[in-house]
Amino acid sequence: ICCGTESVARNKSQDSGIAEMEELPVPHNIKISNITCDSFKISWEMDSKSKDRITHYFIDLNKKENKNSNKFKHKDVPTKLVAKAVPLPMTVRGHWFLSPRTEYTVAVQTASKQVDGDYVVSEWSEIIEFCTADYSKVHLTQLLEKAEVIAGRMLKFSVFYRNQHKEYFDYIREHHGNAMQPSVKDNSGSHGSPISGKLEGIFFSCSTEFNTGKPPQDSPYGRYRFEIAAEKLFNPNTNLYFGDFYCMYTAYHYVILVIAPVGSPGDEFCKQRLPQLNSKDNKFLTCTEEDGVLVYHHAQDVILEVIYTDPVDLSLGTVAEITGHQLMSLSTANAKKDPSCKTCNISVGR
Numbered sequence: 001i002c003c004g005t006e007s008v009a010r011n012k013s014q015d016s017g018i019a020e021m022e023e024l025p026v027p028h029n030i031k032i033s034n035i036t037c038d039s040f041k042i043s044w045e046m047d048s049k050s051k052d053r054i055t056h057y058f059i060d061l062n063k064k065e066n067k068n069s070n071k072f073k074h075k076d077v078p079t080k081l082v083a084k085a086v087p088l089p090m091t092v093r094g095h096w097f098l099s100p101r102t103e104y105t106v107a108v109q110t111a112s113k114q115v116d117g118d119y120v121v122s123e124w125s126e127i128i129e130f131c132t133a134d135y136s137k138v139h140l141t142q143l144l145e146k147a148e149v150i151a152g153r154m155l156k157f158s159v160f161y162r163n164q165h166k167e168y169f170d171y172i173r174e175h176h177g178n179a180m181q182p183s184v185k186d187n188s189g190s191h192g193s194p195i196s197g198k199l200e201g202i203f204f205s206c207s208t209e210f211n212t213g214k215p216p217q218d219s220p221y222g223r224y225r226f227e228i229a230a231e232k233l234f235n236p237n238t239n240l241y242f243g244d245f246y247c248m249y250t251a252y253h254y255v256i257l258v259i260a261p262v263g264s265p266g267d268e269f270c271k272q273r274l275p276q277l278n279s280k281d282n283k284f285l286t287c288t289e290e291d292g293v294l295v296y297h298h299a300q301d302v303i304l305e306v307i308y309t310d311p312v313d314l315s316l317g318t319v320a321e322i323t324g325h326q327l328m329s330l331s332t333a334n335a336k337k338d339p340s341c342k343t344c345n346i347s348v349g350r
Contacts, residue, residue: 037100100192152301217324228317266309
């Protein structure tokens with residue numbers, strides 16, 4: 001059921017005249033189930049007394065502000081979601097107000113529509129809290145299809161690279177036995193992304209300069225760069241997944257891909273949540289064999305952020321200082337996605 005909004009003028013607190021009537025049952029023991037990124041099912045119990053007079057349900061659904069923000073909310077709210085009384089559980093959906101991975105509060109009252117079009121209402125139920133879900137594979141596939149449209153032609157590359165400060169690499173050598181460790185992905189990108197704050201991995205880039213075919217000499221992430229041959233991270237023993245597609249109020253767009261060794265914990269995580277790509281044939285990052293040699297290509301018109309889900313030993317590559325600048329403005333750390341961009345948003349949530 002898609003709920004509309006309707007002004008509700010007569011409330012028990014506003015019109016004592018209806019107190020003489022037999023009171024409508026107050027919903028209690030509210031249950032929220034089947035939660036997705038843009039819908040949920042709601043059910044409750046109520047006394048059978050006056051139940052047959054109920055024509056509508058009013059649902060007050062709000063983003064959770066803080067613990068005390070809704071304490072006295074229902075005394076002066078002029079609009080609510082209005083639904084015809086249907087058998088419970090009732091499905092509430094509507095992407096104009098439900099966003100993924102967001103905490104909401106919900107309360108319910110029963111209502112009886114009068115001859116004059118006005119409503120008699122019950123007291124409000126207790127307030128229940130719940131959190132909407134991440135994007136499902138269906139939603140991510142919609143994002144994937146949008147990203148494919150602008151990915152552009154494929155360019156050859158031969159190395160993955162990761163820029164950091166000198167202190168980072170010193171710390172890895174001293175405290176982690178020379179191996180870069182996966183860390184939890186930050187909250188950059190789409191708000192509903194199932195990998196944000198959950199997937200552990202190491203970020204790599206693979207973009208090349210059009211005129212040289214080599215990695216650019218500038219970086220937003222630090223003056224020291226670890227370079228590793230592409231085949232050491234991306235090969236027939238790894239799986240490739242689509243993770244996200246976003247922009248940060250800019251003309252250029254980012255695509256997040258995940259490379260996970262087959263059967264690894266990262267692979268199992270992604271298999272359940274992300275669309276898997278054919279490593280040999282997709283619009284973003286490919287690994288093919290030509291004359292017994294693995295050949296690599298990346299999309300030209302999007303900036304690829306590649307997450308590798310296992311530790312990587314520094315001895316597998318080289319660390320050297322870049323000659324270019326550190327362009328902090330291009331950093332995507334915890335960057336918020338532009339919710340108004342028609343290129344990289346889907347109609348469900350943000």
